Amino acid sequence: MAVGEGSTGRQQPALNFAVLGSVRVRCEDRWLPTGSPQQQALLAALLLRGGRTATAQELVDAVWGEDSPQQVLAALRTYASRLRKALGSRAGMLVSVSGGYALRLGPDDVLDTDRVAELSRQAEKATAAGDLPRARELYGKALALWDGEALSGVPGPGAGLHRTRLEEQRLRLLEQRLEIGLEAGYHAECVSELTALTTLHPMRERLRELLMLALYRCGRQAEALAVYADARRVLSEELGVDPRHELSELQQRILEGDESLSWDGERAAAPAASVVRPAQLPAAVPDFTGRAAFVKELGAELASEDGSVMALSAVAGIGGVGKTTLAVQVAHAVREHFPDGQLYVDLQGAGPAPAEPESVLGSFLRALGTADTAIPDGVPERAALYRSLLDDRRVLALLDNARDAAQVRPLLPGTPGCAVLVTSRNRMVDLAGAHLVDLDVMSPEEALTLFTRIVGAERVGAERDAAMDVVAACGFLPLAIRIAAARLAARRTWTVSVLARKLSDERRRLDVLQAGDQTVKATFELGYGQLEPEQARAFRLLGLAEGPDLSLDAAAALLDRGPETAEDLLESLVDTSLLESAAPGRYRFHDLVRLFARACAERDEQPPGERAAALSRLLDFYLATATEVFALERPGENMAEHVQPTRYPGLAFATSAAALDWLFLEADCLLACVRQATAGGALRHAADLLLMIRDLDESGAHSRQYQNVAVAVLEAAQKAGDQVAEGRVRVALTHSYGLSARFDEADEQATRGLELGLAAGDPLSSSHAPNLGGVIAHYRGAFEDSRRLLEYALAAFRRDGNRAGEASSLSNLSRVESGLGRTERAVELAGSAVALYRELGSTLRLANGRYALGVALGQHGRNAEALEEFAAALSIFRENRQRLWEGMTYFRMAEAQLALDVPAEAAALAERALTELRDIGDDWRRGIVLTVLGRALNGTGQSGRARVCWEQALASFEELGRPEAAEVRDLLAGAGVGV
Template identity: 45%
Template sequence: MEFGILGPLQIRDDAELRVVPAAKQRVLLAALLIRRGQVVPAGQLADTVWDTRPPRSASTTLRNYVMRLRKGLGPAGERIETRAGGYLINVDPDEFDAHRFTVLQELGGEALRHGVPARAAALFDEALGLWRGPALVDVDSDALHRAEAERLAEARLDVLESKLEAELQLGHHAALFGELRLLTAAHPERERFWVQLMTALYRSGRQSEALAVYRQVRRFLGEEIGVEPGTELRAIHQRILCADPDLDELAPRQGAAERGTLHLATVTPFQLPPDLPDFTGRAAETADLTARLTAGGRRVPLVAVVSGGPGSGKSALAVHVAHAVRAGHPDGILYADLRGTHREPTAPCTVLHGFLLALGVPACAIPGGTAERTALYRSMLAGRRLLVVLDDARDAAQVRPLLPADPANTALVTGRGRLTDLAGAHLVQPAAMSDREARIFLARASGQTRTTGDPHAAAALVRVCGGLPLALRICAARLAARPSWTARELADRLTADGRLLDELRAGDLDVRAAFDGTHDALDPAAARAFRLLALGGAPSLRVEAAARILGEPVPLTERLLERLVAAHLLSTPEAGEYRYDDLLLVYAREQSLRLDSELDRRRAQEQAAQRTGPLVAMAC
């Protein structure tokens, strides 16, 4: 999906161009795009849409504009969210042409500073190619034009100046006369264009014409603006008068850089976080992944996916396995946190920039686009044996540009989704810790004597945590931080009425917050089902009973339940049966009390109370 303001407002969805015919809606969309990912207060939007003179009905009218805009944009309209006090639009940086323009401008400037004019010229050309006309040309808003369009127009001229500088360094002066004469006529106040025109003329053996240009610009500046030429103009004038031989030099001589190429250093990256000293259990999963990641004779790269719910320890398992297979990947290990459970995941283009830097590619040589970066990245990995660890992936689309192509490379991905649409991926789903593993882990993480001295209290902690590694780590951290506490005291706090999730917090470790990330990512219908189905009293139910509780047809209910299974919020012990883990059951009931209406809760409880016989699995 692409969003553009460098010209007429443009939204492109799967090669289909979306048009916003209403003028006020174009202003609204442009104001949201300029502050993409941020909540724009409704009052500020109203001032922008009505140019500081909003009508009394602005609040209601603005809501109607948002509703129509969402409808008119099709799938792109889903990106617009209503928040407390305002609205925001979720747009990845690479989807927004003004952001891509800025990135290309920065990369081109860096290439020019490092003496790689060919690379700089190509980057500046790509940046200028994003422009389809004056910025926001069809957006009728004085405020936006003052704040953004003028700034972007200046940035475009800056890029044009830099691009012409790169062309001059490459010796293309003879081809620049016409363009520079037009630019000096259109923008006579920008002295750099005059400097470049004088340089191009002088290098073409037209010294007298270059001096005539100086007299022309000096006269203009004096008569129209009332100033003398600036330092750079005076300096180039003096050098031309003196026939300075250095003025004939092209790009600075820097070996390979002068020819537009770069020698890349051989770098062996190792970006993994430290392994956990108290890592416990997961013996079968570790053995399986270690064997697959170190096996030879592959025709395609191995991609292994560790999938699990919030707090299940999938990241810890991946890091532990990656350390274990380090010797099998002598050319290094790359690691990236993809932040897939956050509101704004890390864009693949950003990850590729970091990977290329880690592989020894100078910043000035890194392309601007995702496809170009992926191509360079895979070329850098060819013929090498590296492991790429991609933690917390949102979906397969985020992962694909980051996967290596050489069969000697491997990739280890973690995510809350199963990523089943990654072709050929090997899926691993860690189960909850066994009671024995959980007791060993608690002892290691909190100090041997804290839990082994009272095995009954330790068993109570293990039971209330339900084998969830995150909950167990929080218990261990709280015991380690409070030497005066016993395991029994902590167990009593956890089992006190209504305090379980409040107590399962330690620093930035928080079970409720981990569950929030998955719950908030659900579509509204699945989230409602997750909450209401927890009110029945038993942790398990069959699809027919769930349909009665929700008041929905069985096929639709089954689809909702399967979406919850895919999000690891329910499990399926057998076909047609769905089960909450203990902590998720507590969380779902808590969320229902907070978010669902009393009528919905009462109806769900009444329907659950009527379940009999095979419709309910009463085992806890």
């Protein structure tokens, strides 16, 4: 009888056993009773023997040890009987063997420790294969199976031994996952976890090593060395030993700045295939560069030993991307696999007169030895003879520059052993059985290597940065790079910088990229000349948009066509390789193709009125859609009611999550559109769009870009004398500068924004500017000024019917009251703000309200309640991708944990704050987090590292002229460090 089946053969339900936590048994969707602690101890002892039999004495020793009761064997039998009853229909798995017992799991039963072992094996395989993210994920899944302390609540010596073993296993898995994380480049994320782990396990030197390495790779060398000093002190005091050799060696390597400790995510590329002697193939270029992966992929396809079918590959790409060069290189590389010959033809598919299949077949037949008199007329007859001649032969045909699949089909041998390689600007999706390859531009490193090989290492080495500017201006397009390099090589008096300057002018770039009979523009003209009128119009108008790419909906607005019609047009341009589709529903130009498309639009082929109308529709689409996102995120906030009306509709969203997905996906396009609208004079639309997309700035991910664009709008509004646009963009800049701790500049923007709002009678600027100005005054410690501005803003919001603005002012006022020592009043105001946000159904703003309430509660001494508010706020910030506020919330939680005297947890939270704020935070915020981190580390006995944190914080505060410097000096003085 099979395991897991009853006498009737009916499959019994599988059981899931858990010992990594409480001892539990689950059958389908219900938990089975596991009985008393001693009964659980018996079950655990049997489970952890892996099906092997345990004698009665072994089980007694495991469950009771030396304190076994009288009639212990009877008690053991009783527990075994109860276990069988609990197992129900699976009772037969608990068997009696020679006075002992064994638990025989069926093939579908699962024990969590076995699952850990399997996941660990998979992780080791993934590591060996170089798939580090996968390995890290698998180790994480294994660790997630622990649900607290293993064998929780289970008595007996046996459980104690297993508990120690399983805890050691868990720590080893943690170390392995962290090692993989560091190798994969997750050093910043690892610091927080390692900080907590070294606090919990101060004697575990491997964790100290990993923390030192993680800190070093984060650029925190002084802290890394302080970790060693703390470890050495603790080991000496507790165990009377020095750190092990590995830890000391790591300290020395850090002191020496050993470059091998730095993380390098680069992976060496496979060497390019060697060039072999051609037959009918064109000569391979001597400076062929890069493309190693494509050479390998295509070579493997063409040289396949599968004799049942003809190998067929088709390479597609934009003109000038190097399709022919690559194809010739591959053909030479696999030549030895085709001893019966290699055929080549340029099908001239990009030109006005593509080669006719009949004439190509004639030339192929002659190359294969057929006399002219024996060559029949007509494509079918010639194709039949061609296939007959190739039967039982191994021949490679390179069909270069094909127009479409119809031109290629008659030229296919169709016999096993032969192979065909096709290049075309069009994707051969209708060429049956073809292995399709899309060839993109070169990587920056490949492009620079190609440029260097043509120009010479000496000239390029002297001006490497300028050379990188040249290849970037060429869009990393091989043809453009070759032309630019050829021009420079022919002009010995030019420097690389001279060429870079000439290429920096986008309007003249295509004219510069010509050498002899080679021009980039002519290559693009060939493809453009084959477009139908509607395709050509779409090509020209799409080139007008400044963003890195366009969504289908945005393109439809630009073209003034329905989404289905627009998609057909865009996909047809993708098929010609004049447009790229990097992801479903998103389209982009190569940089040089965009310049060509724009030139086509501007050279009298697209009237100025039509160009302006197209860009106006795109701006309207973005503003209308961003306003919808803003309204969904901020119910009760009437800012959207004051923006400029739009003539073209935007998108609607079913959920806030979908709206945010759109906003962050379109971030670069939205900011590019604002800048372009500014240059085009649509200042109010541009300023309003900035306000509607301020979540991009608040998230921290796009702050620098957002500020730069806002400054451009401000300068244009000042020049035009548009007070409304200027006032609104100053509101945007106040908010942005405040987020990056540029408080003096933010204060200036708020003051001028309020003045302009009042002068222009703009309710938006005259309410939001004082609200933000009050926040800035609070950050500067001017609490009375802050309260005055916030009370003014509160009245203005109420006059305007802006209830979300009212809640914001109340929330901000609570911070001021805390600063003035009126903490009870602060809690009251923050509570009112939260209640109002809840009434409005707000989500993201509710997080800001709960954050403010948490701050107020903490300063009122109610830290446990504060942590609840921070946890709720953190969840919302994370859902809304507000990394800056995630980081600040972790910081506040660290403060609360310190106040509750839980320094280890505070240290871990402060590290999480630093991780979230890296690359998006400012020196002031980093300084206040480092101050709290130092206090937490000092509380856990890591005084050396604490001092380093305080020294770094002090340096930041002194440079910024912040008052927090005094507090940090006191901390360092208390630690015995002179400042």
